[in-house]
Amino acid sequence: MSVYTNVSPHELDGFLENYSLGQLQQFAGISDGIENTNYFVTTSKGQYVLTIFEQLTSEDLPYFLKLMAFYAETGIPTAHPVSDNQDRYINVLNNKPAALVKRLNGVSVDMANAKQCREVGRQIARMHVSSEQFSMSRKASRNKEWRCQTAKLVMPKLNEDEQMLLQQELNYLEAKKIDDLYTSVIHADLFRDNVLFIDNELTGIIDFYYAYNGFSIYDLAVTVNDWCTTGDKNSDKENIIALLLAYQTIRRIDQNERDAWCYFLRLAALRFWLSRLWDKYFPRGGEITHIKDPDRFRLIVQERSENEDEIMSIWDCC
Numbered sequence: 001m002s003v004y005t006n007v008s009p010h011e012l013d014g015f016l017e018n019y020s021l022g023q024l025q026q027f028a029g030i031s032d033g034i035e036n037t038n039y040f041v042t043t044s045k046g047q048y049v050l051t052i053f054e055q056l057t058s059e060d061l062p063y064f065l066k067l068m069a070f071y072a073e074t075g076i077p078t079a080h081p082v083s084d085n086q087d088r089y090i091n092v093l094n095n096k097p098a099a100l101v102k103r104l105n106g107v108s109v110d111m112a113n114a115k116q117c118r119e120v121g122r123q124i125a126r127m128h129v130s131s132e133q134f135s136m137s138r139k140a141s142r143n144k145e146w147r148c149q150t151a152k153l154v155m156p157k158l159n160e161d162e163q164m165l166l167q168q169e170l171n172y173l174e175a176k177k178i179d180d181l182y183t184s185v186i187h188a189d190l191f192r193d194n195v196l197f198i199d200n201e202l203t204g205i206i207d208f209y210y211a212y213n214g215f216s217i218y219d220l221a222v223t224v225n226d227w228c229t230t231g232d233k234n235s236d237k238e239n240i241i242a243l244l245l246a247y248q249t250i251r252r253i254d255q256n257e258r259d260a261w262c263y264f265l266r267l268a269a270l271r272f273w274l275s276r277l278w279d280k281y282f283p284r285g286g287e288i289t290h291i292k293d294p295d296r297f298r299l300i301v302q303e304r305s306e307n308e309d310e311i312m313s314i315w316d317c318c
Helices: 009-016 063-072 114-133 144-157 160-175 216-227 233-247 255-259 261-281 295-304 308-316
Strands: 024-029 037-043 046-052 089-091 096-102 182-184 195-198 201-205 212-215
Touching: 009 024, 009 037, 024 308, 046 144, 063 096, 063 114, 063 233, 114 182, 114 201, 114 216, 114 233, 114 308, 144 160, 144 261, 160 261, 160 295, 182 261, 212 216, 216 233, 216 295, 233 308, 255 261, 261 295, 261 308
Parallel strands: none
Antiparallel strands: 024 037, 037 046, 046 096, 089 096, 182 212, 195 201
């Protein structure tokens, strides 16, 4: 949620004329995240988040915005998009597609506890199961083709050990064949900064702009790789167990998914190592930018590749 597109008060006033949200009172850029431009916007009728889409097109956006509305109307705590005076979720600001969503209460957590992980696991399962009723479908943007192209571009920037690790993981993924697993809509980016809490109550899930229809177990792997990798093995194990057990109060993880757990943890870790390497070595300019450290996911990639037996033992508790 960096700021790549500057917006003046006059430009925002003009944009808000499309809505019945009262008068603009204040707005400020949001520095978290890396993909789109985001502002907190306060009007005389409420608080909102304005997103200006830097990569996605107006043709891409209905899937994400209708998904957010679907979840919110199902009772899952997501930010409902705001319709304009012509009942549209998508408008244009500074020649780029833009949308407003309701601002949710709460803040993201730096260090998750077991209660919070339990809440996350339960809400992921609710999203997966309820999405069976969502009529739209979308393929992954960060797919095998993206993975191979990005690896080729960042490889020359890495030292020898990093190059060996990256090639090892590409070879591992290429050698595996995974199919016949449960699929749903998946968030695919459910990091701690995309979940809001008030104390231990989960109040919001945000930033669905990587969502697509894919393997549900991959969504869990993405989430566990961020929420349960503090380096404190006892705490991490407790959090993983809490998250997976809570998920399974709503949807049982079957044996085929369990057998593929290491594969998806490694796939998820590599995906975010690659995207962070790309952002580091090929940054986009912006007024406020936030580039996340790729070394964190390099370490997770390495740990996942070296400890498969320990990783699989988690299912003895779940």
